[in-house]
Amino acid sequence: MAGRIRDEDVQAVRSALPIDAVVGDYVQLTNGGGGEYKGVCPFHDEKSASFYVNPAKGVFHCFGCQENGDTIAFLMKIEHFTFAEAVERMAAQAGITLRYEEGGYSPRHQQGERTRLVEAHKVAAAFYQEQLASPEAEIGRRFLAERGFDEEAARTFGVGYAPAGWEHLVRYLRGKGFTDKEILLGGLASQGQRGGLIDRFRGRLVWPIRDIAGEVVGFGARRLREDDNGPKYLNTPETPIYKKSHVLYGIDLAKKEIAKSGRAVVVEGYTDVMACHLAGVTSAVATCGTAFAEDHIKIIRRLLMDTSQYRGETVFTFDGDAAGQKAALRAFEDDQKFAAKTSIAVSPGGMDPCELRLAQGDDAVRTLIDNPVPLFEFALTSAVARHRVDTPEGRSAALEEAAPIVAKIKDRSIQHEYAVRLAGMLGILDEPFVVRRVSQLARWDRERQQNPRGAQQRRPEPVPVRPAQPAFRLNPRDPAQFVERELLKLALQHPDLVSPAFDHYGDDEFPTPPYTAVRHAVAKAGGAAYGATLPDFTSAVREAAPDDQVRSLVTELTVEPVRSRRKADAVYAGEFLVKLRLLAVDRRIAEVRGYLQRLGPRANAEEQHAVQTELWQLQQYGQQLRSRGAAAL
Numbered sequence: 156m157a158g159r160i161r162d163e164d165v166q167a168v169r170s171a172l173p174i175d176a177v178v179g180d181y182v183q184l185t186n187g188g189g190g191e192y193k194g195v196c197p198f199h200d201e202k203s204a205s206f207y208v209n210p211a212k213g214v215f216h217c218f219g220c221q222e223n224g225d226t227i228a229f230l231m232k233i234e235h236f237t238f239a240e241a242v243e244r245m246a247a248q249a250g251i252t253l254r255y256e257e258g259g260y261s262p263r264h265q266q267g268e269r270t271r272l273v274e275a276h277k278v279a280a281a282f283y284q285e286q287l288a289s290p291e292a293e294i295g296r297r298f299l300a301e302r303g304f305d306e307e308a309a310r311t312f313g314v315g316y317a318p319a320g321w322e323h324l325v326r327y328l329r330g331k332g333f334t335d336k337e338i339l340l341g342g343l344a345s346q347g348q349r350g351g352l353i354d355r356f357r358g359r360l361v362w363p364i365r366d367i368a369g370e371v372v373g374f375g376a377r378r379l380r381e382d383d384n385g386p387k388y389l390n391t392p393e394t395p396i397y398k399k400s401h402v403l404y405g406i407d408l409a410k411k412e413i414a415k416s417g418r419a420v421v422v423e424g425y426t427d428v429m430a431c432h433l434a435g436v437t438s439a440v441a442t443c444g445t446a447f448a449e450d451h452i453k454i455i456r457r458l459l460m461d462t463s464q465y466r467g468e469t470v471f472t473f474d475g476d477a478a479g480q481k482a483a484l485r486a487f488e489d490d491q492k493f494a495a496k497t498s499i500a501v502s503p504g505g506m507d508p509c510e511l512r513l514a515q516g517d518d519a520v521r522t523l524i525d526n527p528v529p530l531f532e533f534a535l536t537s538a539v540a541r542h543r544v545d546t547p548e549g550r551s552a553a554l555e556e557a558a559p560i561v562a563k564i565k566d567r568s569i570q571h572e573y574a575v576r577l578a579g580m581l582g583i584l585d586e587p588f589v590v591r592r593v594s595q596l597a598r599w600d601r602e603r604q605q606n607p608r609g610a611q612q613r614r615p616e617p618v619p620v621r622p623a624q625p626a627f628r629l630n631p632r633d634p635a636q637f638v639e640r641e642l643l644k645l646a647l648q649h650p651d652l653v654s655p656a657f658d659h660y661g662d663d664e665f666p667t668p669p670y671t672a673v674r675h676a677v678a679k680a681g682g683a684a685y686g687a688t689l690p691d692f693t694s695a696v697r698e699a700a701p702d703d704q705v706r707s708l709v710t711e712l713t714v715e716p717v718r719s720r721r722k723a724d725a726v727y728a729g730e731f732l733v734k735l736r737l738l739a740v741d742r743r744i745a746e747v748r749g750y751l752q753r754l755g756p757r758a759n760a761e762e763q764h765a766v767q768t769e770l771w772q773l774q775q776y777g778q779q780l781r782s783r784g785a786a787a788l
Contacts, residue, residue, distance in 0.1 A: 356374060373394070420439040469498070545750075
């Protein structure tokens with residue numbers, strides 16, 4: 156049983172470390188007035204700072220969740236320490252030697268379990284770091300050098316090497332007075348088949364993982380040799396002092412810069428953190444063998460002072476491959492848990508920060524991080540890219556996937572702007588329709604949050620997609636179809652009035668499938684110009700028709716009177732030749748405008764110029780058709 160720490164030593168520890176210095180390791184504190192500091196409470200999720208620290212009295216209090224106490228109570232709560240472990244942590248930081256009631260000065264067998272495990276990891280980290288200079292570790296030093304890291308960089312980040320033998324670290328720790336139980340409990344070794352302990356990390360590069368206060372609580376180890384059948388990266392298992400969902404690699408080095416700059420950079424691996432810090436991006440951190448999740452968000456939010464009044468920024472970097480995009484979209488799902496702006500930086504070619512630094516230098520890494528894209532914009536672009544937006548069905552499907560993303564944007568004004576931008580990306584000219592759809596989804600989301608049980612019964616209705624028309628279903632009331640129909644009747648009944656212009660019209664002028672089929676039959680029969688020389692052009696067209704349905708329609712168009720109030724003549728025929736061409740030109744103008752919108756501001760200048768030129772030419776031709784009529788054909 157551990158002896159009780161003497162009261163005078165506990166008081167000495169309290170006095171030696173001001174509460175704002177201890178709390179400041181976990182929470183960004185700002186002036187709260189009246190000699191107090193305030194920050195985002197680390198004990199409950201909140202969007203406004205209600206956590207206050209009073210250095211003069213040595214206490215903290217949260218007006219949101221009512222947690223309160225002194226420095227020791229804070230450490231016990233946030234680190235899940237026992238009283239003795241909290242005092243021992245503070246004593247170690249203050250350089251105070253503790254005395255126990257049973258006598259003696261901080262005897263190791265009396266220290267708390269957590270303190271012993273942290274001490275074991277500290278000793279192990281020093282051992283690994285020393286081993287990096289050994290001949291066996293040449294492969295590890297070469298690995299680091301190939302990625303642009305020299306001796307000084309390895310020393311800064313505490314990178315070490317685990318020897319390839321079975322129990323090098325185990326024997327070393329035993330020699331330092333640690334028991335097998337402590338070594339095993341700390342995840343530094345595992346139980347061998349014969350019952351003895353074997354080193355967990357063997358023949359690998361090792362990175363020490365530190366908690367926010369700078370204590371080593373675990374390790375991440377990278378495979379170096381092809382005959383190593385283990386995973387590429389092997390981390391410390393869950394232990395009393397290491398919870399991977401509660402730890403961010405590099406947080407001890409990055410916390411001050413995150414608080415100072417109001418920006419946190421989340422990368423994917425240990426070498427990426429090293430590359431960023433060495434390039435001057437000293438707010439970079441990484442998860443340790445797990446996805447970025449809610450507990451990591453809480454750590455970042457506390458350091459960012461992430462509230463609705465003060466908004467920092469979290470920049471994610473992910474590989475440009477499919478897995479990286481998936482990770483980015485996962486991060487977007489957590490966006491609502493931030494008040495901060497969330498962005499993503501994806502380098503050209505999909506290089507990670509380590510590769511980018513090696514290929515293009517420190518400036519390239521800084522430029523990458525300084526020019527991120529809003530995370531919801533990346534999510535939106537990724538969603539749209541999965542669909543063929545040059546078809547109505549593709550645009551509808553893309554809208555169904557992308558609209559909920561826009562609806563999740565917290566800021567209403569930005570949400571509206573991105574709804575308009577989504578319409579442009581999809582080439583949908585009816586912007587109000589897209590804006591209404593996004594607003595509808597956003598309203599349903601708010602209702603779900605306010606009344607989860609009732610909202611479950613209301614599912615967002617999908618955007619209705621007009622079913623494909625049967626091939627020969629016609630609509631006489633459709634003005635565009637009427638123009639097609641009237642011109643085909645003229646071509647069959649009075650081919651001399653519409654030739655030779657009619658024969659140069661293509662499928663884009665006759666978009667209705669039944670009429671397209673009749674136009675093909677006319678062309679196959681020799682065209683209107685040839686038909687003008689025949690006594691019975693209809694018979695030739697019927698013979699050229701591919702099936703009975705088309706033949707029936709040819710007959711119908713032949714006997715149906717032309718709708719002119721006067722006798723069909725060249726003027727009437729010219730009017731319909733112009734009308735049909737204008738409809739085709741207007742459709743193409745809409746398509747080009749939609750494509751121009753989809754290109755967006757980041758489009759290649761040459762491509763954008765070509766599209767704009769086509770649009771201008773179409774508009775000019777349309778004006779000529781309207782002003783000059785058939786003479787412009």
